[in-house]
Amino acid sequence: MVNPLYIVAILLGTGFLLPLISKAGRRVALTVFFMSLIAVSAISYQWLWSFLFDGQAPAMFYTAGVEPPLSINFLLGFKEAIFITAVNLIAVVGAIYMSTQIKETGYKAMILFLLMVLGLNGLILTADIFNLFVFLEITSIATFSLVGMDLKLNSLTGGLKYMIAGGLASVFLLLGIIILYSLTGTLGIESMSQYVLNVDNVKLLSIGSFLLIFSFIIEMKQFPSNGWAIDAYDGVNPGITGLASATGTAAVFYSLYKIMPIVSDEILSMIIFIGSLTFVVSNLMGLMQTSPRRMLGYSSVAQMGLVMAAAAWSVFSQNEGLFFAAVLPLLLNHFFAKAGLFWITGIIKKNDYRKWGVIRENKVLLGIFIVMVLALTGMPPFPGFWGKWNLVLDLSANFEFFWIFIILLGSLFEAGYMLKWLGVTLKKTYEKDIVAYDSYKVLAIEIVNIMLLIVSFYYFFRQNHTHMGYYLPYTAGLALLGLRFLPEKIKGVLSLASIFLYGYLFLTHQSGFPLFFNAMFVFGAFVLTIATLNRKKKSSTFYGLLMLMIGSLIALVNAENILNFFISWEIMTVTSYLLIHRGRDSEKESFSYIMFSLGGAFLILMGFALAYSENPQALGYGIFSIANENSMTAFILISLGFLIKTAALGVHIWIAGAYSKAEDDVTPFISALLSKAGIFGFVMLLLTMGIPRTEYIDLAYILSWIGALTALIGTMMAIHEENAKRLLAYSSMGQVGYIILALSIMSGLGWTAAMFQMINHFLIKGVLFLAIAGVIFRTGTADMYKMGGLIKKMPWSFTAVMFGIIAISGVPPLTGFGAKWLLYEALIEKGWYLQTGAAFFASTVAFLYCFRLIHAIFLGQPKNEFRNVKEAPAWFIVPQYILIMVIFLFSVFPKLLIEQITRIVEPVFGQGVTWTDGTAYTSLGYWNGTTVMIIVGTIFVVLTAGLLIKMPKIQKVKQFNIVFSAERPETPELTHFAYEFFRPYRRALGWMIAPYAKNFWAAVSEWTYTISDSLRKIYTGNTQTYIFYILMMSVVLFYVTVGVK
Amino acid sequence: MNIIHIIGFILMIIGFWGLLTQKNMIKIVLALAIVETGLQLVMVTFGFIKGHTAPILDSSELVKGAAEMIVDPVPQALVLTAIVIGVAVNALMLTFVIRLYQKKKTLSITEYKDLKW
Incomplete structure (x- = not known):
């Protein structure tokens, strides 16, 4: 195993030598620069590999042969290996993305870049609290110097705001460090978490840990002390923003995670509260955004809130498994998708999401864009879905229903603006414009996309609770998406053949209600697909989406537990949305459809969570048969979800628009087949749960x-x-x-x-x-x-x-x-x-x-x-x-x-x-x-x-x-x-x-937007307002967690 | 709590006051520097033990009974590092201020709020 200190040595050494090497020419310098980044990646990858497959034990490394606190020491365990691998990978990809810029700026940019990577690795690896500060500052200084090389006004303003906030954060950090040190006599994180238990001066201890955590709350850009961060995401060069929003936050998050064991439960609760609040509020404010970069900024901040809250919850409930099941997938989802999307904004460069149609000219980029937006909205099979699912189930097992509600509400808001962006981009006519598709940039984005997919599939297989036959109904759809170059007629015939095959495969093995519903779906899909053969216009995705939707209906019926049911439900929702969206002038209607459908899906998930809470560990439908005090609420929530799908009175306002704006040969599928999915849900619910009743209701x-x-x-x-x-x-x-x-x-x-x-x-x-x-x-x-x-x-x-x-x-x-x-x-x-x-x-x-x-x-x-x-x-x-x-x-x-x-x-x-x-x-x-x-x-x-x-x-x-x-x-x-x-x-x-219902929902949406709009006005753009928020927040939170007495 | 602690905290508060009230960006950077100075005073006093000497082991007497006779060297090391980093950050911030001034010919921070909401 290569000592991780070589990471520091390689990066620093190359940094020092670069001025000399650059004398031999820029190309040589660039080669050395990339080679050192790749070498560092290789070291981290090697460690990850041995943790994964060779049962490597966590290792501690000291410098200069001296024990801490006099030396820098690194702790390298499995989690650290994951984080440095991810960070170094994005560093290489980011360097590819910015290679033109770096080459132009010369060796100075390369040195700064290497220093930034050094700081990030150090943040993750360091085992003592003071070096946390040192590496944090190295990262910041290097990053901002890189920012400053881009001499645009917005870039500089954003950078300065960020630096002032960062300066304040370090003040809190240092104060916290010194107080904790004076109480425990150590700087080592692990020994400190032991010693804090014996500290007599509890008051000072809580002040110290509060200050320490508060500085990280600022660094993690939590509401309301985060206006500067969003401004910076908006203004700074997207190459660096993508890097910082992925790697920077990941490294800072991991250092926060490391010090969580030191602090008390009250402070952990505060982190959970602040994180969840940020998740909801930032996503709410995101709804009013028109600039994609700013949207991504709000989404970044929100995601970090969620990840931070989830991590604090896993420490609070002492559930180490939750870190891998929920926190890590949520983080990695954000990590890859955000880097990719920020980098895409660096190519498209349109400051208004309504002008993004131009991306449709580049099919590769468009595909990646769709994948990443869906990943951010938490759709299966992307890691974000697994993270949220596991988090929700864990919260449910602990009866924390309020937080489930908060998470789902925030997710709905986030889906709101991300899908609005996607919807408009896929449809709206755009002005012809010459976009420079720099091949390095596209390559970098593609690599990130592939990484996102790899992580998705890793979690998909890790989580799989059932035999793979369950996923069989999706194969035709995926295959047709792959074969999208074929002529329409051939794809249509292939669709018919695969529906026939599905019938043969599934109907012969089933009985009871599943057989009945599947027989209807298979027969109906077959007959209705005949009409689509009339299509003349070539479309690369129509049959793929259609077959995915049909597959999701069959999979819904095949599902044997709530996880598979919910996955099919989500896939059905997304594919039907994309199909309806294909219709002419359908943006508004399909948006209303997806928002109602997602709202319904989240209600169903909430209901599942309630039913699951009494009987954790089991995901089968059996959980519904166990009567308990939550049964009634669970039943109401789940049926509301199904009622939305069947367009019951009160939640029907999407139906006319969605049905009429969908393409004419798609509407039969939606009306004749898709609406029956809600009925199937009802049948399964009533069969397992009955209809609960009380004395009064x-x-x-x-x-x-x-x-x-x-x-x-x-x-x-x-x-x-x-x-x-x-x-x-x-x-x-x-x-x-x-x-x-x-x-x-x-x-x-x-x-x-x-x-x-x-x-x-x-x-x-x-x-x-x-x-x-x-x-x-x-x-x-x-x-x-x-x-x-x-x-x-x-x-x-x-x-x-x-x-x-x-x-x-x-x-x-x-x-x-x-x-x-x-x-x-x-x-x-x-x-x-x-x-x-x-x-x-x-x-x-x-x-x-x-x-x-x-x-x-x-x-x-x-x-x-x-x-x-x-x-x-x-x-x-x-x-x-x-x-x-x-x-x-x-x-x-x-x-x-x-x-x-x-x-x-x-x-x-x-x-x-x-x-x-x-x-x-x-x-x-x-x-x-x-x-x-x-x-x-x-x-x-x-x-x-x-x-x-x-x-x-x-x-x-x-x-x-x-x-x-x-x-x-x-x-x-x-x-x-x-x-x-x-x-x-x-x-x-x-x-x-x-139109009572229509007016009601119009009012709901109006109010949401109004609240969003007035909330976001707190970010005035004035740096001093932001300083004020940070100081005020510190006072308020101090009062709440530590108290004055 | 000794007098240097108090001076340190007063300096920090003066710095915060400057951050919130001064419109001139150079003054804001300096206010941050004042906060940092106050902080450094507070930090170094945390390691100070009354009656003990500097942690420089230049006599055999000191080497033997070091633990009882010297002040804690770690906070001093930390402060030194913090000072160095602080200087670097402040210098970088000032370069940003200069660049900004070159762009808009004003030092007032209220003029730089194009990025908002």
């Missing part, structure tokens, strides 16, 4: 009303829509409301109704959204009043829509009737008459919007501009008719479906429906699908025949033009009979659909 009853009102209000909103896709979106909301209503009955018949309605809705929405997609493909508009008279041009689509609305409205003979019949029977059997009334009313109102689909689009006067439209392409028609055939099959022989449902529902609730031949009997009545079909068919034939006999001459109605007295009407849509067709109803019942 019956959650089942509340849930039933949520379902009924969602059905009613969703339908009411649908009838007033002019846009066909928005209409169907609200219709979806209403139809899924019935499913929730049926589930809440918790009886055999109720669940039979729920599953039947779910299949019914899946089939119908598949047909209707595909039919509308075909119409929009031909006409180019989704506004119904612009269409009309398309029946002759598009007879196949017309027929499909007609069958669809017959099925959806719940009249005989199609499946919708069966679904409604079962639902009403179940509700009456339960004795919930009012809900029955609401459901019945809603289902009647549904006729109104159904009628509009037929009337406004297909009947009436054809429009001039659509005189030449053709029938929708076969790619749309074929899947519609496959689904219609299934609808007919289940209508004539409902036994086929209901028997399958009974088989899975019966073990839980007993039989809801019994059969005699083809007739279904419930406790209240009976239904024979075949007979109903025959009767309706007969009536239809008799009436048609009668009409033909009575009026044998068919008279065709010719179109005539209406001329408005030679004037053009102001609002031409008013001349269409179908426009605002149900305006009278709005007058009568409009109060029901007044």
